[in-house]
Amino acid sequence: MGSMIHLSVGRLEIDWGKNSGFTDHSPLFQPSDLTQVPYYYVDPDYPKKEGGNEYQYNIITELQDGLSKPLREVVERIKLLGYTLENAMREFEYLSETNSFDVDKFNFDQLLEALLTVDVAQMSLDYGDGEDFGKFFRRHLFARLGLDRIVDDPQYVKFNAGEGMENLSTYSILLLLAENPTARCLPVNWQFADVEAGGWGARDEFVRTLDPKHRFLIVTEGSTDAGILKHALKLLKPHLADFFDFVDMAEGYPFTGTGNLFNFTKGLISISVQNNVIILYDNDAEGVSSFNRSARLRLPANMRVLKLPDLPEFASNPTRGPSGDHEADINGRAAAIECYLDTRAAPIVRWNNFNKELGVYQGELIQKQDVMHAFYNLKTVDGDYDFSKIMRVLELLIHECAAMKEGEIASELEALMRR
Structure with a gap:
C-alpha cells in the first residue's frame, strides 16, 4: 500500500x-x-x-x-x-x-x-x-x-x-x-x-x-518601532510572528530617520528587490510628510508603504507647549509608535519642531521611555494592560501583507483561467 x-x-x-x-x-x-x-x-x-x-x-x-x-x-x-x-x-x-x-x-x-x-x-x-x-x-x-x-x-x-x-x-x-x-x-x-x-x-x-519566500521584510523609521512591533507580535500573534523579518539592528539601526527611510525605499525600487517589503512610517508630522512622498513613488507589487493608523482616541489628546496645556488632535502630528502602547492615561504630548510642508508642529510623547519599558517587561497578555491600540497596528500590518500576497495568487488563478 x-x-x-x-x-x-x-x-x-x-x-x-x-x-x-x-x-x-x-x-x-x-x-x-x-x-x-x-x-x-x-x-x-x-x-x-x-x-x-x-x-x-x-x-x-x-x-x-x-x-x-x-x-x-x-x-x-x-x-x-x-x-x-x-x-x-x-x-x-x-x-x-x-x-x-x-x-x-x-x-x-x-x-x-x-x-x-x-x-x-x-x-x-x-x-x-x-x-x-x-x-x-x-x-x-x-x-x-x-x-x-x-x-x-x-x-x-x-x-x-x-x-x-x-x-x-x-x-x-x-x-x-x-x-x-x-x-x-x-x-x-x-x-x-x-x-x-x-x-x-x-x-x-x-x-x-518558514521559507524566506513566504516572509515579509518590515522596515521602520528606527529601532524603537521595530523592537515594539517584534515584541507585540510575540505577545499577541505568536502563531504569525515567523512571517515577519526586521532589519538587523545588531550593529546599529541603519535607516534611522524618515529621510533615510525614504531614500532607502527609492533604492529598493531601483534594484527591483524581490522580497516582500513593508515600509512603515510613524503617524507624526515627519512620518506623514515622508509617507506622502513615498506614496507617490512607483511601487512594485511586492512593496507597500504604510503609516501608523489614525485612531479616534488621539483626536482629543492632552498636549503641552509654550502656551500651556491643551487638548489637540495628535493624528498625523505626534502619534509615534509609543503612543499606541498602554500609557495608563491619555498620552501627554510635548510640541517641538514645526513642519513647514504640512504646516503643523511635530510632537513627542512625554515619558516615552517609561511607557516602552513597561511594555517590554510584559511576558504574557494576562492582566489589565491595554493592547487595543498596538493590536490595531498589527492588524493593519497583517492586512496589508495578506493583500500583497492575495494579489499574487489572484494573478496565478487568472492566468489559469485564460489558458
Whole structure:
C-alpha cells in the first residue's frame, strides 16, 4: 500500500499523499507545533464492521509525532500565504469551467452555506480509506445537510460538481471550513510519521522554519518601532510572528530617520528587490510628510508603504507647549509608535519642531521611555494592560501583507483561467 501522509481537520482529510508524492504543508505550522497526534488505521484483525456497508471499517487509533495547530490560527497563516475567500471563489469558478458544471445549478455561496452548517467534530470514523473532500462532498453534504433542498438539480451537483470539488485546493477548503463555528476550534493535523518512517522524507522536511519566500521584510523609521512591533507580535500573534523579518539592528539601526527611510525605499525600487517589503512610517508630522512622498513613488507589487493608523482616541489628546496645556488632535502630528502602547492615561504630548510642508508642529510623547519599558517587561497578555491600540497596528500590518500576497495568487488563478 505504501506510506500515507494526511492533512486533516479533526477526522476530515483535507489532503493526502503517498510515499514521496505529497504536498509540502509546513508553511501552515511552526516547529513548536510538533506534538503527538492521532493516526487512524484499519484494524488488521477485524477490518470490516459487522453489518456495515462497503465503506465501513473498524478503526484503531494510535498517537504518533505530527504537527498540530488550531484551525483558527492556521487560517490566519493561510491568508498571509495569499489565500482568501475571494481567491477561493475565483478557484471555484475556474473548476466550474474545467469540470463543466453549471454555476447556475451549484454556486460558491451554496457550497459555503453547506459547510457552515455541517458538524465537522461529529465526523464518523467508519471510513477506513479516509474522507478526502470529494468523498466528503458526496457522502456527507448531501446526506446530512439536505443539499437537495439548496440546489435545483441534486443528482447533477452530486456527481458532476463533485468531480470539481475533488480538485478544490487544500487552503480554499480550510478557509471555507474556518467559517464554520464547530470547525474553528478543531486542530489541523499533519500526520507525516508513516512517510518519515518509510524513508520518504526526513524530519526536517516537515518540522522547519518558514521559507524566506513566504516572509515579509518590515522596515521602520528606527529601532524603537521595530523592537515594539517584534515584541507585540510575540505577545499577541505568536502563531504569525515567523512571517515577519526586521532589519538587523545588531550593529546599529541603519535607516534611522524618515529621510533615510525614504531614500532607502527609492533604492529598493531601483534594484527591483524581490522580497516582500513593508515600509512603515510613524503617524507624526515627519512620518506623514515622508509617507506622502513615498506614496507617490512607483511601487512594485511586492512593496507597500504604510503609516501608523489614525485612531479616534488621539483626536482629543492632552498636549503641552509654550502656551500651556491643551487638548489637540495628535493624528498625523505626534502619534509615534509609543503612543499606541498602554500609557495608563491619555498620552501627554510635548510640541517641538514645526513642519513647514504640512504646516503643523511635530510632537513627542512625554515619558516615552517609561511607557516602552513597561511594555517590554510584559511576558504574557494576562492582566489589565491595554493592547487595543498596538493590536490595531498589527492588524493593519497583517492586512496589508495578506493583500500583497492575495494579489499574487489572484494573478496565478487568472492566468489559469485564460489558458
